[in-house]
Amino acid sequence: MDGTHTMSSTNARPYRQWTQAGLDDRSIDRTDAADILNGNAIDTLSLVHAAGEVRRGFFGNTVTIHVLDNVRNGACPEDCGYCGQSRDSDAPIQPYKLKSVDAIVDDARRAQESGAYRFCMAISGRGPGEREIEHMCDAISRIKAMGLRTCLSAGLLDDDKARQLRDAGLDRLNHNLNTSRRHYPEICTTHTYDDRVDTLRAAKDAGLGVCSGLIVGMNETYEDLLDVAYALRAVRAESIPVNFLLPIEGNRVNNPTSGGRPLDPQFVLRVLCMMRLVNPTAEIRIAAGREAHLRSLQPLGLYPANSLFMEGYLLTEGQAAGDTLRMILDAGFTPAFDNPAEAPESLRRLIEGHANGSLPHATPTDTAGAPEMRATLKVSVAKKA
Numbered sequence: 001m002d003g004t005h006t007m008s009s010t011n012a013r014p015y016r017q018w019t020q021a022g023l024d025d026r027s028i029d030r031t032d033a034a035d036i037l038n039g040n041a042i043d044t045l046s047l048v049h050a051a052g053e054v055r056r057g058f059f060g061n062t063v064t065i066h067v068l069d070n071v072r073n074g075a076c077p078e079d080c081g082y083c084g085q086s087r088d089s090d091a092p093i094q095p096y097k098l099k100s101v102d103a104i105v106d107d108a109r110r111a112q113e114s115g116a117y118r119f120c121m122a123i124s125g126r127g128p129g130e131r132e133i134e135h136m137c138d139a140i141s142r143i144k145a146m147g148l149r150t151c152l153s154a155g156l157l158d159d160d161k162a163r164q165l166r167d168a169g170l171d172r173l174n175h176n177l178n179t180s181r182r183h184y185p186e187i188c189t190t191h192t193y194d195d196r197v198d199t200l201r202a203a204k205d206a207g208l209g210v211c212s213g214l215i216v217g218m219n220e221t222y223e224d225l226l227d228v229a230y231a232l233r234a235v236r237a238e239s240i241p242v243n244f245l246l247p248i249e250g251n252r253v254n255n256p257t258s259g260g261r262p263l264d265p266q267f268v269l270r271v272l273c274m275m276r277l278v279n280p281t282a283e284i285r286i287a288a289g290r291e292a293h294l295r296s297l298q299p300l301g302l303y304p305a306n307s308l309f310m311e312g313y314l315l316t317e318g319q320a321a322g323d324t325l326r327m328i329l330d331a332g333f334t335p336a337f338d339n340p341a342e343a344p345e346s347l348r349r350l351i352e353g354h355a356n357g358s359l360p361h362a363t364p365t366d367t368a369g370a371p372e373m374r375a376t377l378k379v380s381v382a383k384k385a
């Protein structure tokens with residue numbers, strides 16, 4: 001035996017110190033964070049345990065479930081290379097105008113009945129005008145009255161608009177940094193990294209919670225990932241969606257690689273652990289790409305992360321609500337609710353059935369009609385229209 005696969009004590013990683021730093025709300029050192037991304041003498045289960053202890057310290061075993069509603073699709077004048085709604089994309093999406101307030105509220109009600117904790121609305125475009133702000137303020141105040149938390153992604157915002165949204169009851173503004181300042185011009189030229197930072201500042205000054213994350217897999221270096229991880233720490237983002245690039249046909253940025261390598265489930269898991277250990281108290285959300293890039297390791301992702309989307313993303317399909325909830329329960333976690341007694345009936349039945357060990361009825365497979373494995377992701381058009 002040559003010992004190639006045996007981790008020597010000299011390069012064993014200080015997993016316990018990482019956990020302790022996190023529990024003290026300190027980020028791990030950048031060199032350690034780089035080693036995690038590189039997989040340099042990293043034992044995956046020890047790392048997952050270290051990050052999981054930090055997550056448990058701040059969030060227990062709860063998972064916050066978000067449902068995303070694309071309230072206006074396409075026709076965006078910006079050139080974000082990863083986005084199917086961009087002016088430069090040939091992705092086969094079906095654009096539609098801003099949904100009516102009633103339609104948005106109906107979507108929120110359905111999300112609430114499926115077990116959502118927070119309803120996230122997204123409007124395509126560079127930034128909203130006054131009419132759109134008023135429209136969204138109306139929707140937000142009605143959704144808040146239902147007892148659902150709200151988040152809005154609306155592009156660039158100034159101080160006045162951020163304050164109007166806060167006054168309507170908006171809890172959080174989502175505006176992702178997406179990547180590092182250095183790499184930003186590679187993915188977008190119609191606005192800058194600093195424009196994005198300004199919007200986050202306006203949200204903070206207005207007293208809104210800040211949800212800001214990244215997209216992994218846009219051909220960035222690991223140093224870029226570290227830059228954005230620590231930048232999110234510097235702005236104290238309270239929620240960090242970690243997206244993994246989905247290769248949508250027709251988009252300019254379309255080949256998921258990071259550090260010159262394709263994404264794989266072990267790397268994706270290490271990114272989530274790194275994000276937890278750099279941002280110990282933030283809500284770390286496994287966002288787009290969970291199913292495609294974590295694959296069979298999805299339940300392990302719930303150890304570093306405490307939040308996820310269900311029922312799909314802006315333009316692509318995702319795991320359905322029932323399957324997501326079962327995965328959460330099977331892994332020993334529980335959906336977050338301010339008041340569990342107010343959980344929707346369907347979710348309570350699922351949780352009780354899970355506790356009783358009852359299984360859904362198996363359905364014989366119709367092999368003739370069985371879906372084939374999809375090599376590329378299908379853009380979900382009909383669902384959003």
Ligand code: SF4
Pocket residue numbers: 076077078079080083084085086087123124125126155
């Ligand atoms: S990410 Fe937003 S701003 Fe950029 S192209 Fe897509 S919709 Fe437009």
